[in-house]
Amino acid sequence: MPIGTLTLGLSALTCTGLLAELGRRRRRAQRARQPGQRLRRPTTATTARLEGQLRVANAVLTVTALRTALHQLTEHCHRTNRPLPDLEMIRIAPAGATLYFATDEPDAPAPFAAADARTWTLASTRRSDSEDPAPCRHVGAQIEDPVDPYPALVALGVTEGAMVLVNLEAAGTLRIVGTARESEQILHAMTVELGTSELCRSVQLDIAGCPPEIVDPLESGRARLTEPAAGHRWIEARQRDIGALFDQAGHPGMLHARAAHVLDDTWAPAVLIDAAPSVGAVSASQTETRPAVPMAPYRGACLITTRPGTGEAAGEWTLCEDRSSWRLDPPGIEIEPQRLELTHAARLADLVDVVIEDxxxxxxxxxxxxxxxxxxxxxxxxxxxxxxxxxxxxxxxxxxxxxxxxxxxxxxxxxxxxxxxxxxxxxxxxxxxxxxxxxxxxxxxxxxxxxxxxxxxxxxxxxxxxxxxxxxxxxxxxxxxxxxxxxxxxxxxxxxxxxxxxxxxxxxxxxxxxxxxxxxxxxxxxxxxxxxxxxxxxxxxxxxxxxxxxxxxxxxxxxxxxxxxxxxxxxxxxxxxxxxxxxxxxxxxxxxxxxxxxxxxxxLAEAALDLGDHRRARWAAARGITAEPIAEVLYRDAIRAAHAAGDDQDAAKLLESLRRGIGELDPDDDIDEQTFAMTIDTITRTANASAT
Structure with a gap:
């Protein structure tokens, strides 16, 4: 599927994020699954087809390559002691990516090339069997601790065969102005992308006014539900506090801080999704709560809302419906926005609901x-x-x-x-x-x-x-x-x-x-x-x-x-x-x-251990781990085998390897209680061995 088209009304990045979240949930389930259990297959043919349609639109190569190129940009700015360019928008087409800046940036570092003073290009490298253009032909070596320069890039939709990503930090506020139904669907699609996309992994997302079908597919821990008034107080306070930190440090702002690798606690942007209440469902907490301080660019907080504006906020971006088309300003381009209907959202929620069954x-x-x-x-x-x-x-x-x-x-x-x-x-x-x-x-x-x-x-x-x-x-x-x-x-x-x-x-x-x-x-x-x-x-x-x-x-x-x-x-x-x-x-x-x-x-591992064959047990566990690298039950088998062989150091290494794998999947998670008990035993045995 060409990257400049919508699938089920969704952008390729939203489809990619949903598939990534589905993969994470399946791996978590495989880790927790006990022998004698399995993951439930799709319950309907419609659900099975839905995953296939998402996969056709998968742009994981694009996401990975674009992130890598942007990491290279941050590293270049850090080495040359210059701030990050003020990026407004990215278009991704089969030929590659085009970056648009708010100010003149004529000196484009590799792998980018300057098209004009405010436009850079990034050539694609396309696999012959994929529509995913994978921009970034000449990206350098992987950076050990990369910094995302623009952690709030989200796809609005498509135009002229290209997918359009906007930098929410550059906008501060994005207001969606159109019919209630259309505006709501656009907001819902952007919410799902922000809650699943690798490009927005560090975003702190608060959601006000969205139904459960929209929240259910989001990655665990990346979003929280709030009331509109509380959400607005949060982003206003966030912007005020970060501004004060920059002032105290005598620092020009976020683009300088990320490039200089300083004030890193300010880097993660806070984004509030504020949906206007449905007709007839207005409560006291859902009345107009526009913050007293407008959301300024690169001040740590962003707002996406379908509420009508007052006309007082200067500099905010708008996505406005104009008869049968939509227009994004200030870039001033016509766009076909991505949308998510509630019926599709319910099916997506069912797809990512991974169930373990006997x-x-x-x-x-x-x-x-x-x-x-x-x-x-x-x-x-x-x-x-x-x-x-x-x-x-x-x-x-x-x-x-x-x-x-x-x-x-x-x-x-x-x-x-x-x-x-x-x-x-x-x-x-x-x-x-x-x-x-x-x-x-x-x-x-x-x-x-x-x-x-x-x-x-x-x-x-x-x-x-x-x-x-x-x-x-x-x-x-x-x-x-x-x-x-x-x-x-x-x-x-x-x-x-x-x-x-x-x-x-x-x-x-x-x-x-x-x-x-x-x-x-x-x-x-x-x-x-x-x-x-x-x-x-x-x-x-x-x-x-x-x-x-x-x-x-x-x-x-x-x-x-x-x-x-x-x-x-x-x-x-x-x-x-x-x-x-x-x-x-x-x-x-x-x-x-x-x-x-x-x-x-x-x-096989358990049977071999019962028979005293620790070598076969270790081989069996290792072979199974090649299929599922964080199968905790197999790590326990391997640790038991290491203890049986008297190799307590190997047992400790296995525990560390398991913890590392779990951390890569879920940074906030850790080994389960049964494995933790083995950890105590391993630590005790290792300490005793060292003492003797």
């Missing part, structure tokens, strides 16, 4: 039936969306896990297996040959438990076409029997797909995989059932993982080798490194895979 997930490998070859032309297929075909999660075989206790108790592994201790000569990084089940299939192999790869295909397709064909093949591996409608919804969410788009991709994937020894293509031709399938000789590491884990858990004595073989198929997080704008359909599958991997790793 029931370990270990799907059976989906049944593969040879597709018919009645026709050589994909065009002959029907577009009937009612054809059956999703088999990946519709038929779950949970007997293997539900019949075997998988708990967190210190001795629960005894009921799973009683394997003999592993050979002491074996390295903890070694695992059994990952080809336990591969001998039964001679065709291409699909790898999903890590970076997505296709092994054994004809390697003459261009890289860009391979990526798209790889996604199609991965989809069919997990959705055998998919109909054309299901394929279209997965690979082109929210887009009406023609045969001229779908069929060439299927044909390219078919040509890339080639034919089986029986002469049939590995991407089977459509038969009478009008279903897309892969040839039975095509294998998949996820299917093998399930078969090995099921066999190992059911085997009792001697099952450890199969569990270890299953874990040895894991190369990282499932679907690691895929294009963020693609594979939206696969995220529920990835969460199921992560849950299953952690469950199996925990089961």
């Amino acid at each position: 029931g370990p997930v270990l799907p059976a490998p989906p049944p593969v039936r040879p597709g018919g070859a009645d026709t050589d032309d994909d065009d002959a297929a029907s577009d009937n969306p009612s054809q059956p075909g999703t088999a990946s999660s519709a038929s779950l075989d949970l007997d293997a896990l539900t019949s075997v206790p998988v708990t967190t108790g210190p001795h629960s592994g005894q009921s799973i297996l009683e394997a003999e201790p592993a050979n002491e000569e074996r390295s903890v990084n070694d695992g059994p040959d990952d080809g336990v089940l591969r001998d039964s299939a001679t065709g291409p192999r699909i790898l999903l438990l890590g970076p997505v790869e296709i092994i054994g295909a004809i390697d003459d397709a261009p890289a860009g076409r391979r990526r798209r064909a790889t996604e199609l093949i991965a989809y069919l591996a997990l959705r055998p029997g998919a109909s054309q409608h299901q394929l279209d919804e997965a690979l082109w969410p929210g887009v009406r797909v023609s045969r001229g788009t779908r069929n060439p991709l299927v044909s390219r994937a078919r040509a890339w995989l080639g034919n089986a020894p029986d002469g049939q293509p590995y991407v089977a031709m459509l038969g009478e059932g009008q279903e897309y399938r892969l040839h039975p000789e095509v294998s998949c590491d996820w299917h093998d993982f399930c078969a090995l884990a099921r066999r190992g858990l059911a085997a009792g004595i001697g099952g450890a080798d199969d569990l270890e073989a299953a874990l040895n198929l894991v190369r990282g997080r499932p679907f690691l490194g895929v294009n963020p704008a693609a594979y939206g359909w696969a995220e529920p599958d990835a969460q199921d895979m992560i849950s299953a991997i952690v469950n199996v790793a925990h089961a």
Whole structure:
């Protein structure tokens, strides 16, 4: 999706922020999830499609690259002892970004280039398979402790094929003036972006007058609800206090302070979202409460409101409705604002509501039936969306896990297996040959438990076409029997797909995989059932993982080798490194895979510990952690194994690694109580060892 378009009425940055928040909530849930639990899949097809549509608009590459370039700008200003330029607005288009300043700034440091005295450009570097332009071709080395020079950049909407970001600090006040319904929707969209966007991570956000559907999707801890009067008192006091600090320090202002790396407690801007009350819902606390002191630029506080102005405030920015268009002043540009309707907001709130439910997930490998070859032309297929075909999660075989206790108790592994201790000569990084089940299939192999790869295909397709064909093949591996409608919804969410788009991709994937020894293509031709399938000789590491884990858990004595073989198929997080704008359909599958991997790793680690095999336990925990780096239950297994091996220093390092990972996800969070108890034990053991 081009970055200068709106998706579901939202800017690409809002879509990116919502996906980032969804990812954070899923990781928190995976960290808290206990063996015997899983993350609930989307409850409706509409919710599942919604995530796919957001992913198509994902601009995470743009956000990351733009932040990096702006960090470079701050560092340059710090080194050269100059203030930050007074940035008003940024336009991001497929060709790159354009920055607009309030004063002359002719000297543009790399990676920027001066277009004129008040305009800089930033060239894009576009991946061939992405509409995300990723500005910043020549950004330098990563800065160890970067400073965000403009931490209140928010997208207003789009114009002339570009996304428009405004610097709220430069505006001080942004007043939205239009019909009540339209103005409210614009305010709601900006609120969601401010509460989820990486560009606004340090913003202190207060919200007055927005409904729960708008607040629910926001990142925890980034926003608080308030009454309008209290919110206005807060930003007025904030502006007054920061002004006093600058005066006492003899400092010119915020742009100088950030560049000089001083008065850093003043850098985080406070933003008040003040929604005008709905007709008939006015209370005493919702009456006009415009602050006595207007919000001045770069004084630590900003206001976005739909309340009508008094005409007395000079310098504030306005987004005004003019018949069928909207105009942003003072830049003086027409813009199509982003909007968020309450019905869409409710669906977004449902999407990011990540629920942990009972029931370990270990799907059976989906049944593969040879597709018919009645026709050589994909065009002959029907577009009937009612054809059956999703088999990946519709038929779950949970007997293997539900019949075997998988708990967190210190001795629960005894009921799973009683394997003999592993050979002491074996390295903890070694695992059994990952080809336990591969001998039964001679065709291409699909790898999903890590970076997505296709092994054994004809390697003459261009890289860009391979990526798209790889996604199609991965989809069919997990959705055998998919109909054309299901394929279209997965690979082109929210887009009406023609045969001229779908069929060439299927044909390219078919040509890339080639034919089986029986002469049939590995991407089977459509038969009478009008279903897309892969040839039975095509294998998949996820299917093998399930078969090995099921066999190992059911085997009792001697099952450890199969569990270890299953874990040895894991190369990282499932679907690691895929294009963020693609594979939206696969995220529920990835969460199921992560849950299953952690469950199996925990089961093997506990069983090995009960049998005195600390080396196997450490290997199992480490393998599971590659799929979910902050799976706390696996860290506890690894710490127990380190203690069993007498390596208390390693146990301490593991605790520090876990705390660091939790801090990166949630700076205000820490290890849970069970792990904390192990921390006390580790500290005591380390202290005793040092004393002796």
